[in-house]
Amino acid sequence: MIDTRGLSLDQAPPFHIPARFFLTAPLFVLLAGLLLLWEGPSLLASRWLPLALAMTHLIVIGYLGLLMCGALLQMLPVVLGAPVPAVRWVGSLTHPLLGLGALFLAGGLGYGLPWSLAWGAVASALGFICFLLPVTLALWHARGEPGTRRALRAAALALLVTLLLGLVLSTFLLGLLPLGNFTGWVNAHVIWGLLGWVGLLVIGVAVQVIPLFFVTPPYPALARAWLAPLLLILIVLASLAEVRGWDLTATLALGTVGAGFVLFALLTLWLLVRRGRRRLDPTLLHWGTAMLSVVAAFLAWMLNAPPTLVGILLLVGVGLGLPAGMLFKILPFLAWFHLQHRQLASGRFDLRIPHMGSLLAVNWARTQFGLHLLALLLGMVALAVPALARPAGLVLFLSGLVLEGLLVGVVLRYRRASRAFMATPAP
């Protein structure tokens, strides 16, 4: 039986819901940049430093968490025919909770404030739970490409485990719970968060959007169907071994997960080389850089490079870059799509809707990519040349500022066009 529900047009949430997530997220890049600019090289000395932890959580919850949740609320109905129940409520609760959660968590971890850590952990966990409950229901009924469905379900599970582990770690830091092998638990939290939630989500989304965005051949059927589930099993094994202190198993499992992601990254690069749409647009450049960063991160890990290098490659190269590149397409298209519906509703076919190119300033998007790449390179070199840490922070701040400016520009143009449909009566 073929399900025809996916064709309804009113399943997508109103424009302001994803837009709210997208406009808030870059503010956390500004904060992360300022933090690095303020603190300088000492922040990059070790992954265990309080301020490094603060910066990490500003990026993963404030920026990535908001963007991924906002984008999924929008994408699930379109890509998998799975509208998220009570999407307005989910949007209105998850957005402030994650924003505040990221701020308080960063304050608590960075400046050793127990109350801030507690509030941050509770707000972030509640924010993600408000998102996960309805999304799980939506994914339950999802149809469409089985590989994407599997990858997204695996990513949702990974988010749940990440937040549970985060809560365990917070209770330990607050002195409420004894915990043997703290490092192992932290590693498990990182593995589930970065490789599980972020990594599997990137796979699920890439399989769907790379062929569509760039007119490439599809990913091989085997990779599409089984890469994400296989990685999930290995992630379970790796994190279990970390917690139990089985060092050899942990290293082997983690190495295999890494190799799996490298395979995926190389496959993506190979598809991108064979793309039909040849233009070098900023989205393509971000995807390319992110996939090269995955390969570089794995090599750095294999060569026993400092964990902060692996962290910068994954958090900045993939985590900050990829979603920015996606936003350059998603937000203008959404704005255009909603304007179309305004036009249909108002019957004002005499008015012209601004196309995607006039909604987003493409030249500034290129500038954003350039600043992002520079911040990534400066951040990596700063590990060896500490004097470059502050410039890296400044450039990171600027890349976030340009990103924010670009997105605000789209929303303002959307509003202006939208008002035109409402203001003037049809002739």
Add this chain to the structure above:
Amino acid sequence: MNDAISTYMTADHRHCDQYLASFEQAVDRGEWEPAGISGQDLRTSLLSHFAREEEKLFPDLLAVDPRARGPVQVMTMEHRQMRALLDELREALGKQDAPGCLGLAETLHFLIQQHNAKEEGILYPLADQGLAPRAEELVEQLKAF
């Protein structure tokens, strides 16, 4: 299951994608003559694709499967939006307005992609199912457009 209809119509989608890609590339390089040719190819191939659907496939499908009514209405409305973009694109091409051409092509591309995903995921499988007994004959008729 006989998937002759899906296979043919999906391949038709991919042809249109290729025309759009060559059009963009030509505009991007400022080669206006090839851009004019691939722009016209894009227009012709998209309009014939719409005709295949609106004049043959959709009516035939509706006759055997009333469930297709809602989806067909949505698809037809999106065809109207794409026709409007094609008209704007022709105008921008006439003025050799590169940013206009690229922005419109980008918008058209995204509209087409989400439209195709719905057709390939839902409507064509419905057609394969409902029109199975005369699929080959129908594909021959579709080719004639």
